[in-house]
Amino acid sequence: MKNIRNFCIIAHIDHGKSTLADRLLDFTGSVTDREKQDQLLDSMDLERERGITIKSHAIQMDYEFNGEKYVLNLIDTPGHVDFSYEVSRSIAACEGALLIVDAAQSIQAQTISNLYLALENDLEIIPVLNKVDLPSANPEEVTDDIVDLLGCDPEDVIHASGKTGFGIENVLAAVINRIPAPKGNPDEPLQALIFDSVYNPFRGVETYFRVINGSIKKGQEIKFIATNKKYFADEVGTLKLKQLPKKEIKAGDVGYLITGIKDAREVKVGDTITDSKEPTKNAISGFEDVKPMVFAGIYPVDTEDYEELRASMEKLQLNDASLIFAPESSAALGFGFRCGFLGMLHMEIIQERLEREFDMTVITTVPNVSYHAYTKKQPDDIIIVNNPSDLPDPSTLDRVEEPYIKATIITKADFVGNVMSLCIEKRGQITNQTYLTTERVELNFDMPLAEIVFDFYDRLKTVSKGYASFDYHPIGMKPSKLVRVDILLNAQTVDALSALIHADNAQTIGKKMCEKLKELIPRQQFDIPIQAAIGAKIISRETIKALRKDVTAKCYGGDISRKRKLLEKQKKGKKRMRQVGNVEIPQQAFMAVLKLN
Numbered sequence: 001m002k003n004i005r006n007f008c009i010i011a012h013i014d015h016g017k018s019t020l021a022d023r024l025l026d027f028t029g030s031v032t033d034r035e036k037q038d039q040l041l042d043s044m045d046l047e048r049e050r051g052i053t054i055k056s057h058a059i060q061m062d063y064e065f066n067g068e069k070y071v072l073n074l075i076d077t078p079g080h081v082d083f084s085y086e087v088s089r090s091i092a093a094c095e096g097a098l099l100i101v102d103a104a105q106s107i108q109a110q111t112i113s114n115l116y117l118a119l120e121n122d123l124e125i126i127p128v129l130n131k132v133d134l135p136s137a138n139p140e141e142v143t144d145d146i147v148d149l150l151g152c153d154p155e156d157v158i159h160a161s162g163k164t165g166f167g168i169e170n171v172l173a174a175v176i177n178r179i180p181a182p183k184g185n186p187d188e189p190l191q192a193l194i195f196d197s198v199y200n201p202f203r204g205v206e207t208y209f210r211v212i213n214g215s216i217k218k219g220q221e222i223k224f225i226a227t228n229k230k231y232f233a234d235e236v237g238t239l240k241l242k243q244l245p246k247k248e249i250k251a252g253d254v255g256y257l258i259t260g261i262k263d264a265r266e267v268k269v270g271d272t273i274t275d276s277k278e279p280t281k282n283a284i285s286g287f288e289d290v291k292p293m294v295f296a297g298i299y300p301v302d303t304e305d306y307e308e309l310r311a312s313m314e315k316l317q318l319n320d321a322s323l324i325f326a327p328e329s330s331a332a333l334g335f336g337f338r339c340g341f342l343g344m345l346h347m348e349i350i351q352e353r354l355e356r357e358f359d360m361t362v363i364t365t366v367p368n369v370s371y372h373a374y375t376k377k378q379p380d381d382i383i384i385v386n387n388p389s390d391l392p393d394p395s396t397l398d399r400v401e402e403p404y405i406k407a408t409i410i411t412k413a414d415f416v417g418n419v420m421s422l423c424i425e426k427r428g429q430i431t432n433q434t435y436l437t438t439e440r441v442e443l444n445f446d447m448p449l450a451e452i453v454f455d456f457y458d459r460l461k462t463v464s465k466g467y468a469s470f471d472y473h474p475i476g477m478k479p480s481k482l483v484r485v486d487i488l489l490n491a492q493t494v495d496a497l498s499a500l501i502h503a504d505n506a507q508t509i510g511k512k513m514c515e516k517l518k519e520l521i522p523r524q525q526f527d528i529p530i531q532a533a534i535g536a537k538i539i540s541r542e543t544i545k546a547l548r549k550d551v552t553a554k555c556y557g558g559d560i561s562r563k564r565k566l567l568e569k570q571k572k573g574k575k576r577m578r579q580v581g582n583v584e585i586p587q588q589a590f591m592a593v594l595k596l597n
């Protein structure tokens with residue numbers, strides 16, 4: 001155990017985590033040329049395209065240092081706030097972390113939030129100043145920033161480049177010298193932390209774990225404490241580039257487990273594995289059932305595809321336990337599902353996977369957060385509102401609460417004014433402002449989560465000319481003056497377009513929504529009134545004027561092939577439209593409320 005080191009890499013997005021991990025594998029000879037791919041640890045196609053490590057994995061390296069053999073377990077952490085619970089569990093499986101900071105970008109919001117997570121778990125932090133090869137690198141200043149942040153000595157900061165390989169040997173030396181060996185007792189009852197799982201269609205769910213005490217053996221009957229289910233350990237092993245089966249994985253080490261589980265929901269990240277007959281008395285702390293943060297309706301474009309959509313969602317859920325869904329019906333859209341996601345990125349991933357892997361064309365309604373409503377009759381009973389149209393009648397309501405977050409934003413001093421105005425417009429309350437240097441400022445806000453869902457990232461980028469980084473974590477529910485704004489098309493309420501909006505903004509947003517829908521809904525053979533309403537009160541109105549001319553008329557006469565092309569084009573365009581009453585609504589219109597500015 002004294003020659004094992006368990007560590008992770010934490011960094012702001014794009015500061016070079018994957019590239020550095022890749023160099024470590026190279027340097028320790030853990031990868032042969034043939035096995036080499038651009039970014040080894042990102043294995044899902046989608047991940048590579050997005051350049052984001054979505055699911056965390058782990059890899060074991062063997063390394064000889066000063067004549068001794070070491071086992072280095074590198075646990076990868078996903079770099080997006082949607083997956084911050086998984087990050088926290090990966091961190092909990094380690095004794096140390098490489099904190100990577102881009103020598104040109106310096107400390108950013110995720111650097112800080114990930115660092116706090118690591119410090120909460122008492123990890124040894126090794127600061128790495130990365131990308132020192134960049135001409136725009138600013139090593140002295142950025143080292144100063146790191147020293148200020150960590151209170152370390154400048155000599156503790158390792159200069160490196162994942163691109164050229166400079167400094168990699170020093171990084172490995174620091175991993176061995178500075179990170180403590182795991183503690184734990186191999187003779188105590190088994191206690192292992194699940195920090196990740198991966199769905200394999202042939203072998204079932206692969207569970208990744210870190211043994212804290214005891215050991216886990218092939219064939220042993222084990223129990224997952226949170227789910228209270230028992231399994232046999234059909235296979236255990238270590239995670240080299242490929243899985244390497246072993247007889248036993250002992251305290252301090254990291255490995256994988258295969259039990260034949262076919263449903264990802266049975267394996268909960270953060271759960272404790274123990275022996276079924278001689279269980280540990282202590283579950284590892286920090287376990288949470290992950291809760292979806294963002295909800296949206298998903299409907300088949302073609303109503304006949306409902307059953308197929310259900311089957312696809314069920315399959316998706318088998319390998320992505322954080323997706324939840326329940327059938328719902330909408331007067332406007334018919335039968336579909338209300339789905340819960342970890343965040344907006346997760347929602348996009350699911351949508352994309354439905355299309356790519358299951359060939360489903362779907363309409364997604366505007367996402368919303370989960371509200372708590374209380375009625376005057378039963379002011380103590382929470383009504384969970386995951387769909388705005390489920391909000392009880394306003395006259396019966398006692399109060400409504402919405403989820404809040406604490407936001408961390410780091411920006412340049414020049415943009416502080418802009419960023420503050422944006423956050424205040426988004427109902428944020430500033431809680432802290434710190435000058436990290438004369439140039440760079442950290443701002444903290446408490447804000448409704450709903451405001452982040454609604455185009456916050458894009459706006460922040462614009463007002464800061466790209467010089468702002470952002471991260472957040474949930475801080476619980478707070479009461480809010482929310483009203484439901486309904487949209488009527490042709491005098492008919494389209495339930496899928498309803499949104500819960502703060503009373504003070506309802507008028508403005510209702511008006512903007514009508515204007516936006518006017519842009520997005522194609523003109524038809526008749527006038528279409530668009531109205532926004534709160535209850536029975538109409539707060540705004542626009543009209544889409546009837547289309548008078550035949551669309552093909554502008555193709556002056558005889559050219560048949562052009563006409564046909566135009567019609568084909570229209571047909572394609574129609575694919576993502578839904579007929580609601582006698583009005584055709586394109587997919588973008590359902591998202592209109594997200595892009596009102």
Ligand code: GTP
Nearest residue numbers: 013014015016017018019051052079131161162163
């Ligand atoms: P996410 O997985 O998306 O969080 O990003 P990451 O932190 O893993 O960053 P990644 O390794 O994908 O690198 C981001 C970009 O920086 C890529 O274009 C890399 O080629 C580049 N990069 C990484 N390390 C270095 C370095 O040391 N020097 C230079 N010049 N570029 C680097």
